[in-house]
Amino acid sequence: MSVVTDLNAKAAGGGRMGGLRTSASRHRSLSILVGMAIVGAILPVLAFIPPFTLAQPSNAWIDGFTNAGVFVLLALGLNLVVGVAGLLDLGYAAFFAIGAYTYAYVASPFGNSILGIDLVANLGTETGGLVFWPMLLVGALVAATFGILLGAPTLRLRGDYLAIVTLGFGEIVPIVFLNSDALTNGTNGIGGLLRPSLPIIGSFSAINPWPYYITMLGLVTFVMIICYRLVESRLGRAWEAIREDELAAAANGINTVTVKLLAFALGASTAGIAGVFNASKLVTVSPDQFTFIVSFTVLAMVVLGGMGNFWGVAVGAFVIYTINNVLLKVLNQFFDQTGIPILKDIDFIQLQFLLYGLALVGMMLLRPEGLFPNSRRKRELHTAMVEPGEDELGAGEGPLDKEDVR
Amino acid sequence: MTGDVLDNEPILVARGVTRRFGGLLAVASVDFTIPRRSIVSLIGPNGAGKTTFFNVLLGVIDPTAGSVEFHGRRMIARPERIAFESLVWVLPALVTGLLAAALATTGILTGRILALVGFLVMLLLIGSLLLSIIRPVWYQKRLARIGIFRSARPNDMVEAGIGRTFQNIRLFKNMTAVENVLVGMHPKLRSNLISAMFNTKSMQAEEVVALDRAQELLTLVGLHGKGNEGARNLPYGDQRRLEIARALASDPQLLLLDEPAAGMNPKETQDLVALISKLRNDLGLTILLIEHDMKLVMGISDRITVLDHGEKIAEGTPEEVRRDPRVIEAYLGAPAA
Numbered sequence: 215m216s217v218v219t220d221l222n223a224k225a226a227g228g229g230r231m232g233g234l235r236t237s238a239s240r241h242r243s244l245s246i247l248v249g250m251a252i253v254g255a256i257l258p259v260l261a262f263i264p265p266f267t268l269a270q271p272s273n274a275w276i277d278g279f280t281n282a283g284v285f286v287l288l289a290l291g292l293n294l295v296v297g298v299a300g301l302l303d304l305g306y307a308a309f310f311a312i313g314a315y316t317y318a319y320v321a322s323p324f325g326n327s328i329l330g331i332d333l334v335a336n337l338g339t340e341t342g343g344l345v346f347w348p349m350l351l352v353g354a355l356v357a358a359t360f361g362i363l364l365g366a367p368t369l370r371l372r373g374d375y376l377a378i379v380t381l382g383f384g385e386i387v388p389i390v391f392l393n394s395d396a397l398t399n400g401t402n403g404i405g406g407l408l409r410p411s412l413p414i415i416g417s418f419s420a421i422n423p424w425p426y427y428i429t430m431l432g433l434v435t436f437v438m439i440i441c442y443r444l445v446e447s448r449l450g451r452a453w454e455a456i457r458e459d460e461l462a463a464a465a466n467g468i469n470t471v472t473v474k475l476l477a478f479a480l481g482a483s484t485a486g487i488a489g490v491f492n493a494s495k496l497v498t499v500s501p502d503q504f505t506f507i508v509s510f511t512v513l514a515m516v517v518l519g520g521m522g523n524f525w526g527v528a529v530g531a532f533v534i535y536t537i538n539n540v541l542l543k544v545l546n547q548f549f550d551q552t553g554i555p556i557l558k559d560i561d562f563i564q565l566q567f568l569l570y571g572l573a574l575v576g577m578m579l580l581r582p583e584g585l586f587p588n589s590r591r592k593r594e595l596h597t598a599m600v601e602p603g604e605d606e607l608g609a610g611e612g613p614l615d616k617e618d619v620r
Numbered sequence: 621m622t623g624d625v626l627d628n629e630p631i632l633v634a635r636g637v638t639r640r641f642g643g644l645l646a647v648a649s650v651d652f653t654i655p656r657r658s659i660v661s662l663i664g665p666n667g668a669g670k671t672t673f674f675n676v677l678l679g680v681i682d683p684t685a686g687s688v689e690f691h692g693r694r695m696i697a698r699p700e701r702i703a704f705e706s707l708v709w710v711l712p713a714l715v716t717g718l719l720a721a722a723l724a725t726t727g728i729l730t731g732r733i734l735a736l737v738g739f740l741v742m743l744l745l746i747g748s749l750l751l752s753i754i755r756p757v758w759y760q761k762r763l764a765r766i767g768i769f770r771s772a773r774p775n776d777m778v779e780a781g782i783g784r785t786f787q788n789i790r791l792f793k794n795m796t797a798v799e800n801v802l803v804g805m806h807p808k809l810r811s812n813l814i815s816a817m818f819n820t821k822s823m824q825a826e827e828v829v830a831l832d833r834a835q836e837l838l839t840l841v842g843l844h845g846k847g848n849e850g851a852r853n854l855p856y857g858d859q860r861r862l863e864i865a866r867a868l869a870s871d872p873q874l875l876l877l878d879e880p881a882a883g884m885n886p887k888e889t890q891d892l893v894a895l896i897s898k899l900r901n902d903l904g905l906t907i908l909l910i911e912h913d914m915k916l917v918m919g920i921s922d923r924i925t926v927l928d929h930g931e932k933i934a935e936g937t938p939e940e941v942r943r944d945p946r947v948i949e950a951y952l953g954a955p956a957a
Contacts, residue, residue, distance in 0.1 A: 243819070330732060359746065366753055440817055447816035447823065448802075448809045455792050455803045462790040465678065467778030467807030467870050472754050476813060593850060594794045 242446070243439045249525075250435040258427070269544045276423040282535040283430035284492045288508075289515040289531035290437050290524055291484025296513065297521035297588070298445055299477035300457030302377040305364075305384020306512055309482040311504035312360050313353040313489020315391060315398065318499045320349055321408040324399055334408060343411025343418070350433075350490050357486025358479040365478035369471055372460070384509050392501040403500025410494050418494075426495055433491060434528070437484055441524050444480065453477055454590075511538075514570055518577055520584025522591045529586060538566055625922050628655040631874055631906050632677070632782075637686035639672055639930075646672040648930040649686065654874065654908055659900055661909040661917045663941075664927035665950055670910045671787055673927065674878055677908075678784055679772045690780050690874070700769040708763070709748030717741045779807045783872030785863040787879045787910075791851040797862050798847035801834040804869030834869065841865040841895060857888035864895070874906045875899065881913045889913060893920055918942065926950065 260266050261275030270278075288310060295303045319325035321342065323334050334342050368379045391398045398404065410429065411417040418425040444450050452473045455463040464470050493499045511534070519530020542562040549557040577584070583592045634652040638645070647669045654660050662670050675681040677688055679696055687697035720737040723729040729737065751759055755770075757779060763769070772780070783804075792800050809830060811823040838847050841861040846854065851862060860880055867875060877896070881889045893916055899905045911917045917924060918938040926934040926941060928950040934941050941947055 330735070362750065363746070366749065369753065443819050444813075444816050447827075448806060448811050449813060449816055451795075451799065451803050452806055454795060454799075455806075458792045458794060459790050461680070461774075462786065462792065463803070464774040465680070465778065465784050465786070465790075466804045466866060467775050468803070469754065469773075469775045475750075475754070480813075590794045593852075 242442050246439050246442065247435060250431060250438065254428075254431040269540060269547075273421075273423050275540075276427050278536070278540055280423060280426045280430045280495070281539070282532050283427075283434055284488050284495075285512065285515060285535045286434050286528045286531045287430075287437055287488035287491070288485055288512045289519065289527040290434070290441055291481045291488070292512050293516050293519075293521065293524060293527040294441060294444070294453075294484070295477050295481035296516055297523070297527065297591075298450065298457065299453040299474065301474060301477060302373065302380070303478075303481065304377050304381040304506075304509055304513065305387070306380075306481070306485060307504045307506070307508035308364075308384045308387035309357040309361060309485035310489045310492070310508060311387050311391060311499075311501070312482075313357045313486030314493035314499045314503070315404070315489075316353045316356045316486070317346070317349050317490040317493040318404040318407055320352075321345060321494070322404050322406050324404050324406070328397055339408060340411050340417050342408045344413075345408065346410035346490070346494050350487050353486040353490035354483035355486070357489065358483040361478040361480075361482025362475050364482075365475045369474055381506075381509075384506060388501040388504045391504075398501075401500065401502075403498055403503075405498040407493055407497045407499070409497060420497075430491065433487060437487070438524055438528065445524075449473065449476065511570075514574060518573060518584060520586040520588060520591070522588030523584070523586055526584055526586030526588070530584065537569075542566065542569075625658040626655050628657055630654060631656045631691065632908075633689045634673075634677065635687050635689075637673060637676055637688065638684045639669075639676055639681060640684045645930050647676065647683075647927075650927070650930075650932050652925060652932070654906055655922075656873075656906055657900060657904055658922045659896065659907045659909065659920055661911060661921040661924045662927060663911065663914075663917055663924060668927040668950075669930040670927055671878060672930075674784075674876060674908075674910060677777075678782065678876065679774045679777045682771055690777070690782065693780070694764075694769070695772040695777060695780060697769065697771060699771065701767055702770055705752060705763065705768050705770070708768070709745070709752045712748055713741045713745040716744060775807070778870050778872070781871075781873040782876060783867035783870055783874070784876040785860070785867050785878055785880060787882065789859050789863055791859055791863055791866070793850070793852035795851055796848050797838060797843060797851055797854065797865075798831070798834050800851050800862055800866050801837050801847075801869045802830060804866035805830050805834065807870050837865040837868055838862075840868070840898075842891065857884055857891075860884065860888075860892070861895070868899075868903075872905070874908065876908045878910050879912060880909070881911060881916050889916055892916070896920060 257279050258276060261272040261279070266275060269275075288306065291309075292303065292306050295301050295306075319329055320331075320333060326332055326334050333345065336342075337345075364380065364383050368376055371379060391403075392400060394400070409418045409420075410425075412425070415425060418429075445453070452463065452468045455466070455468060456470055456473060460470055463473075492503075496503075512531070515531040515534050516527045517530075518534060519528070520526030542565070545562045549560070552558070581587075583595050630653040632652075632654040634650060636649045636651060637647055638649050639647040650673060652673075662673065664670050672681065676683045676686075676696065683696060683698070685698065688695055716737065720729055720734065720741070724734055755773070755776075757776065760770070760772070760776070778784075792803060795803070809826055811820075811826055815823040835844075835847055838844060841864050843854075843858055843861055843865065846858065851859065854862060864875075864877070864880065880896075881892055884892065896907060896909070897920065900907055909917065909921065921938055923936065924934075924938055924941045925932060926944070926947050928946075933946045933950060934944040936944070
């Protein structure tokens with residue numbers, strides 16, 4: 215027997231040391247700060263050295279990194295919902311939209327006229343831009359509220375059914391923004407948003423990508439720290455528990471309702487922050503920025519990056535965004551210039567979704583846990599193949615499985 | 621000693637618990653009490669309705685009729701007057717809204733303030749809706765006082781002081797043993813969203829204490845030093861014991877064990893008996909056992925209740941039950957005439 219346990223101990227190797235958990239979380243924030251500082255310093259350097267400068271100018275790179283950061287934020291938030299709590303959400307872009315429109319109402323002349331305030335006119339661009347900072351919080355709160363409103367009716371649903379409802383929600387929100395002409399200016403969206411500003415730097419501008427870049431770096435770091443702290447707390451354990459076995463979680467005193475709603479709310483609030491930032495950067499919001507494609511892309515980022523692992527999904531999001539928006543363009547240019555017969559006629563940007571599809575299929579076959587997997591998720595997927603009989607054992611409870619936890 | 625324990629005041633009382641699945645009467649009007657600090661067993665042939673009864677006690681399945689009281693508080697029964705519950709969450713918003721409308725027509729409230737009130741009404745509505753779906757304990761108690769009653773959910777039963785294990789082990793297999801116990805401690809820990817976000821000192825202190833307690837529990841059930849092993853890698857007997865440790869983590873007064881010895885070898889069963897006795901004698905727990913292993917049941921129980929086809933056919937000390945002709949008939953069939 216002791217031999218067996220020894221072997222098992224070895225098989226379990228790489229599992230996190232439970233005893234180190236609390237001290238690990240104390241150093242976690244620091245390691246994230248250091249990690250993000252390194253990433254934040256290396257990326258701009260890359261933008262200024264040869265192979266990269268050939269593809270596009272340095273400023274465009276910095277700007278691209280910032281846009282990638284928006285998707286990193288979205289992926290981090292969705293990872294909380296899908297990767298950690300196990301609630302498949304296909305309508306995530308809705309919260310992105312809600313965050314963006316929240317900012318638009320406060321920071322544009324059109325939005326102000328709807329709200330009946332005259333903030334933009336009174337404060338001007340420079341002072342008015344300060345409103346961006348508190349709006350990050352407000353956007354998060356508004357999105358979180360909608361997250362809860364979406365979560366409440368879907369609490370009993372799981373898997374496919376939950377996915378369908380969230381998919382519906384993700385479609386409804388942009389359509390509402392599209393069709394309520396009087397309130398949202400319909401297809402044209404709301405333009406003329408204030409850019410953020412800071413006391414000494416003044417208003418951010420479209421020409422200088424740096425302020426946006428630094429801001430985004432700060433936001434990603436902040437969200438990442440919060441995410442890690444949450445996942446390693448009592449709440450994070452509860453999320454993991456309901457993802458693994460909801461009935462057992464309830465039978466251990468976890469209020470599954472609260473815990474699920476919190477997952478939805480926190481995921482949504484991250485998207486809200488991303489929405490506010492994106493709106494302030496594009497200076498305009500319109501319904502076509504928030505289509506299903508966005509939800510799908512973010513989900514693909516989470517799956518490819520490695521569900522459950524925040525660094526993994528961050529890298530996944532960054533890589534996919536960069537491939538989409540830089541690599542494909544560069545490929546086009548390259549083959550146009552070299553003039554290779556068939557390749558030069560292919561528009562690689564058009565092939566984006568074909569590539570997604572291929573990448574996802576390949577991923578599911580070769581490395582289902584993602585590029586940078588969560589150690590727990592990896593164990594789950596790989597041992598599942600070893601013990602096929604296991605689920606049959608678990609299904610023996612009869613009416614219980616159908617009855618569901620209320 | 622046996623007699624003393626059974627005279628204790630009951631910790632759990634089930635009255636006329638009935639559960640019907642379509643045409644199948646799974647549990648038929650079963651009365652059942654569990655005296656404090658006793659070990660009570662529920663036995664019966666396969667399909668007798670033991671697990672269904674168990675799940676009714678825990679709020680996993682709603683009873684078709686009957687009620688369950690725990691610590692004198694009615695926890696599980698048919699819902700009463702729940703139609704009025706929606707009033708509770710619409711009413712505050714409705715009153716505020718109507719009041720605002722009335723004030724608006726008289727011209728006291730205008731423009732921006734009116735809009736603010738509208739906003740407030742919306743928040744009220746969302747807040748009370750949330751309350752009604754999250755159902756915190758104080759909310760349930762307040763509703764019960766005005767006669768609106770809904771059965772407790774499994775997590776409410778745990779919070780009230782019941783721990784359980786499952787017939788087919790339902791550990792969180794991808795977590796380590798100690799993490800499983802920490803999840804079991806969930807209702808005892810007080811850290812919340814805010815303290816987790818800011819990683820407060822009090823939360824860190826709480827986590828350290830929780831971790832110590834988890835290790836203690838693992839030692840108690842005989843899993844000392846296996847805390848960092850993945851739950852799925854533990855041998856079968858250890859998984860069963862880990863499940864007990866997890867159930868104990870919420871400091872329950874009543875522990876419900878659903879076939880804890882299923883699939884165990886004689887040695888493991890023996891250890892289990894020792895563990896169960898220890899839980900009762902040292903920790904003062906009350907234990908309800910569903911079990912097929914007759915040797916275990918007869919040896920350990922203060923009282924045995926026998927179910928067959930959903931009905932209670934016998935109840936008494938192990939000796940009485942062993943001799944009861946109806947029990948023998950249920951297990952072995954009627955003697956030839």
